[in-house]
Amino acid sequence: SCLFSSVQFFLESLALGSIEAAALCFDSSVISVHTPLEVEEYNRAKCDLILRLFRLLGNLLNLHPKEAISCVPKLFWSSKLFQLVVSCAIHPQTIGFNVGDVGTMDRVPKEVLGVLKAMAAHLQSEVELWNVLMNQIVSEIASGGTWDLISKLPLVIGGSKGSANIPPHLDAVVKGHILLQKAQLLSPALVKTGKSEGMVVQKLLDSVLSSVNCLAKTSHLEQGTVSPADEMAAAQLLELALVIGVPSTGLVDCLLHHTDKEGNVGLLLYQTFSQTLNSYLVTDTKFLSLMMQMSCKTAELVSSILGGLLDYVTKDKSLKRQYGSQLCSGILSQWTLMNSWWTGGNNEYQLAAVSLLKRVLILEPKALLQASPAEQEEVVNMYIALLEDKAPLSFKSKVMEPLQYFAALPEAFLQKLKGGLTKMVGYQFPLKSSELVPSTPHYIDYISVLDKLLNAMVASGCQVLLDVLMSVLCREQRHAHEDYIQSSLIMLAKKCSASTSKSAIGLAYGMFVNERDYPPEARRAAAERVCLTMMRHCSEVALKEFFADHICQIMSLVEEKLNKSTLEFQLVSKLCCFQFLDVLFSRLSLPLIGSMESKINQQYCKGDPKTGKELTQAVTKAGHDAKSEDLHGDKTMYELRRQYHCAAYNMLTAVISCTQNKLQFYTGFLFKEEPSKGQYLWENLVDLDREYHFAAELEVPIDRKSQMTAIRDEVHALSTRDSSPGAASPPFPRRYLSSQYLADSSLGADISQYDFSTGPQAYPVVSTSPSSDARETPFFVSEEKVEQDALNTHG
Secondary structure, three states, X not given: OHHHHHHHHHHHHHOOOOHHHHHHOOOOOOOOOOOHHXXXXXXXXXXXXXXXXXXXXXXXXXXXXXXXXXXXOHHHOOHHHHHHHHHHHHOHHHOOOOOOOHHHHHHHHHHHHHHHHHHHHHOOOOHHHHHHHHHHHHHHHOOOOOOOOHHHOOOOOOOOOOHHHOOOOHHHHHHHHHHHHHOOOHHHHHHHHOOOHHHHHHHHHHHHHHHHHHHHHHHOOOOOOOOHHHHHHHHHHHHHHHHHOOOHHHHHHHHOOOEOOOEOHHHHHHHHOHHHHHHHHOOOHHHHHHHHHOOOOOHHHHHHHHHHHHHHHHHOHXXXXXXXXXXXXXXXHOHHHHHHHHHOOOHHHHHHHHHHHHHHHHHOOOHHHHOOHHHHHHHHHHHHHHHHOOOOHHHHHHHOOOHHHHOOOOHHHHHXXXXXXXXXXXXXXXXXXXXXXXXXXXXXXXXXHHHHHHHHHXXXXXXXXXXXXXXXXXXXXXXXXXXXXXXXXXXXXXHOOHHHHHHHHHHHHHHHHOOOOOOHHHHHHHHHHHHHHHHHHOOHHHHHHHHHHHHHHHHHHHHOOOOHHHHHHHHHHHHHHHHHHHHHHHXXXXXXOOOOOOHHHHHHOOOOOOOOOHHHHHHHHHHHHHHOOOOOOOOOOHHHXXXXXXXXXXXXXXXXXXXXXXXXXXXXXXXXXXXXXXXXXXXXXXXXXXXXXXXOOXXXXXXXXXXXXXXXXXXXXXXXXXXXOOOOOOOOOOOOOOOHHHOOOHHHHHHOOOOOOOOOOOOOOOOOOOOOOHHHOOOOOOEEEEEOOOOOOOO
């Protein structure tokens, strides 16, 4: 047809020639001169036509292979066609392609590879055409000319004459060989030249190693240089060797290459060409097994290569999804082969094992959970051995990094982990954090280890880690790292599910009620610095379930009569229980505490409530009796008893605020004392012998701490509701407490947002009509910074 006749003419006369060849088709007697723009436009048009021809040819061979051979004229399948295809693969610039154009060089390899694969798949049965194609490839790659790379191997890259040994256009030649290999055409062509793939690959690797050896000499301050061009050439040759196929054993031998003069050449080879090697190693299933088998002999090299490979896969989402799980399971399944790393006593190798394990778990967090029990036991035993090792805390800080991934293991392993952490705390933690001098190296390492423990606890929600933390926290009244510990406990309470929060609070509560094993100071610390912190920030569901399970025991401790023989234990128990009840009535609404449907009240009444107010009445009576206690001048454990009275008073305040809205209850329970009846208030709450000192702000920096200011938010929310459009005006006049006496003081500026001195337009008042019930609207908790002076820290 005209189409194939035109294509044949194009192949014979124009495709392989320049614009001058096209000009000769018109008038050979005229010498034509062409501008650079004309040459560029001609080459662009010609190259576009060539790529369209390749696409047509590829579609013909892939869709209709038999018809393409039998129906297409034989003159079409000429040597010029195969020469054009091979030339575009190896040296496209000679055909006219603009190799400096990124778009062109992205498109050309795709189209050429497509037609090469089609030829490789469908022309092998056509012996004549196959031989023409093979001969054309051989003539290009083994003719001894410019594009013959194979015969010039191995290349000596690096040194004073390194660049002179690099063939011109090496980049294009290597890419052409890669295209031929991807189309499975290079191997048969090499066989035709009498050279095997293994021999070519070995020569390519020798060329790469020559550049690395030169780098090794440079690093040893010997005479040897490697230019960027040399390094790029070596990278291209390595890529070609990997595409042809490097046996796993050969690659491992290459990476393990070590000489006394140049040092660890294999490690330098990996570090120099890590990107190229990683992209190949991640697909080689045998390589990982071989490297693990060599881990005992070359720990440094194996840890560097496997660590780099894991990092490479972690950064690429597609590789992570495709190979991540397989790579991690392969390492953990052979973890026992690295046993000498942590049993030999070398801290560097031990840290290498921890670092490798951390990378595995970062890549696949569930790898340890999905491992077999034997594999889990091997890893856990290693980790516990490192925790129990008598290495310094700086070493333990690094060992603690993957701690959170162990927290989800089965209970048997968690108990082993707890034992290891407990031994580490016992051997290397001070009895009290105050023993360490801040900013010293030992103090910094101690805080670092503690931070790792806290972070793992928050990330995993593991109660074993909370138990270990309490053993550290409850040794002293205030820890040097107290603020961060408390913030971590708050994060844990907010993050965990209701069931987990309930269990965590129950763990601390269990330590609080254990009078046999723990002194009063430790029990109080567990209650106030763990239990209460989590109670204040956990979900209402968790809080309700906890109190439903423990309200009977809490009330029995509250209602128990004081006994002089066990006075300290009882005071601590009662004080903390009052604080628990304070949180209960502060956080939960009245229907959840004092109603017939209240689960907490039902548990207190043994499932038989009469009025729904049994718990509220019992708590009110216990708090009133405690805060009104007549000491008769008894000074035994005076400060502890005063704090006990304050806790009862605070609890009573929360109960009255939650359940009552009439003035007489506030007056009678909170502000009234009757000495004639032996009911005292203020002298029970305030230390009459103490001299309070309020420092001026200019004398010392004033500490500030968050305090709850929920009541003002509640009033503001209710007033906003009542002041909505269409709402009735308040039936009672608005009254505001004036603070003009404080107008010129800094205290006046601080409290102005809490009183009503700014006028009705800023703080509308809630209607006091009977239909308005503050208890029906949920309150909003907010916190403000208040000065930590003697007044605000009282109680």
